[in-house]
Amino acid sequence: LLREAGRHVAAVFSPRAVLVISDEQVAARYLGAVTASLQGAGFSVSTALVPPGEQSKSKDRLFDLYEACFAARLERRSLIVALGGGVVGDLAGYVAASYLRGIPFVQMPTTLLAQVDSSVGGKTGINLPGGKNLVGAFHQPSLVLSDVAALATLDDRQYRAGLVESVKHAAIADAEYFDYLEKNIEPLLSCDTAVLEHIASENCRIKAAVVAEDPTEQNKRRILNYGHTLGHAVETASAFSLLHGEAVAAGMIAAGMLEDAMGLVKDERLSRLRRLLEQLGQPTRIPKAISKAALIDLLKRDKKAVGQWPRFVLLEQLGRTLCKESQWAHEVAPEAVETVIEALV
């Protein structure tokens, strides 16, 4: 797909100026092919690279990219392409959201996490010293081009952590898809192309349907946050030694234990969830080095906190989240959360 990028982008946009934003690692593999293909389809292409890694979602890289937009003489009708993983997607997407008060952009995700989650839904942003994604915008991509062939070059740990978002989408929205994941552990772990195409497409379908109902996360979109409330805190408290998916795995188990403590679990879902995550090589506990106090403090600062305490997305059953009084995220007493954290460390 990346080699045919020009044809796919031309199906949505007439030829115009394009700035392709990528990271140095991804660019070494794919930038030449993408640029050539876009040029072949009549686009006028400029490029801008950032170093790989989360630290590029920063004030200084953001403003370097604005300067690149200015140097490329981008106009409101121009186009930005985000070629890379979640960091490039969030950063380039945010440049597109804010340069000239918003220009269109295309996602070309090259990691599993980006393909199964972050490239869809329009969340873009950068980090502040105080936390991840504290500055950002909702800005929907005009096209998401997921080439699963790019996943063959991924680091194994990154790849497996990316599968956690597939588990999440299945758990909140589609019990049959959860069955499918359970039955396809082997091909999943060996990057079977047909299975990868299926999960990239299923995840997009599930996420896009939720986002279309509630693009700016006023209510229902919160269900995508399942496992992420404690997950984000664990990820930050680990000083990012845990990958996002790994932290969310522990966060989903925590959500399941909260459901259990509230008497909501009447099926096998918690044990099925734990087994599936373990088979995918994911942690289902919180690392011992992380203190409960640090997690509680991070939860109080959660972006979505209301009155300095976050709400939690819970399952009603596998494939369906709990909705009570039109609310999709629920009040859970801090004491109950502390008990779960103690049990998980």
Added chain:
Amino acid sequence: LLREAGRHVAAVFSPRAVLVISDEQVAARYLGAVTASLQGAGFSVSTALVPPGEQSKSKDRLFDLYEACFAARLERRSLIVALGGGVVGDLAGYVAASYLRGIPFVQMPTTLLAQVDSSVGGKTGINLPGGKNLVGAFHQPSLVLSDVAALATLDDRQYRAGLVESVKHAAIADAEYFDYLEKNIEPLLSCDTAVLEHIASENCRIKAAVVAEDPTEQNKRRILNYGHTLGHAVETASAFSLLHGEAVAAGMIAAGMLEDAMGLVKDERLSRLRRLLEQLGQPTRIPKAISKAALIDLLKRDKKAVGQWPRFVLLEQLGRTLCKESQWAHEVAPEAVETVIEALV
């Protein structure tokens, strides 16, 4: 109104955390009263100040304010108040647009330009070294509280330049309002309260109606750009020695001359426009120090350029802009623009 700010904000928002952003000059006059009033209405108030002047619409001041939001533990339901002129409104509005991907904000404009124009419509942003407002967002204020008593302390030149946006709104949308301005030169220049309340309210009404039809400037909102295409270029080329309104005054005359060259002027509007602007003490020519080449280069980089040349909003008659083939901004040959520039320098 500023002394009663708490009551007016409480009519829209239940008590919650508020960060009031202002500049040091405005804060010295009004911050105490606004803070006390908000606290009296039950809001929990933090404050953050920037230096006065356009140079505060910068990367560094923006990120200082994000840190202030973090220190104030703002949540998505919290509120930002912009207390000041256009610079504070644009900057604080952009903080509100982008912190946590958007939190609500209230405008409390204290200059005429902000009251009659920039506080309404949701354009927020900061400057880059290459140009004004190159980074920004559309983010509508939940409330605009315009206290005309604040205008009494304004610098006279700033005040008169602010009146230019009233002339603009009248010219594009309301011929009766244009008559009113012509008949009220004296009370306008002497800051008569009743006249000021009338123009603040008329401008809001006209601008809000246009913005409600096209919030993100896809088409009709462009009419607000009347006089601004060349105006922005003149303002930048003067290195901001001309005030915004002064540059727009020259830009409106230029638009009128383009209309004339195209055979569109069959009434007295160009002479009426020139006379009204002169009576308000505004320049109707381009300063000699500005070169045509600099203006042409700036026009090519206009944010709204299409194929590196901007389109121009033109009048059909006083009180109505020209709309042709559903377009509100029109192609004008670069040669015609050059001729007008030569005639105006």
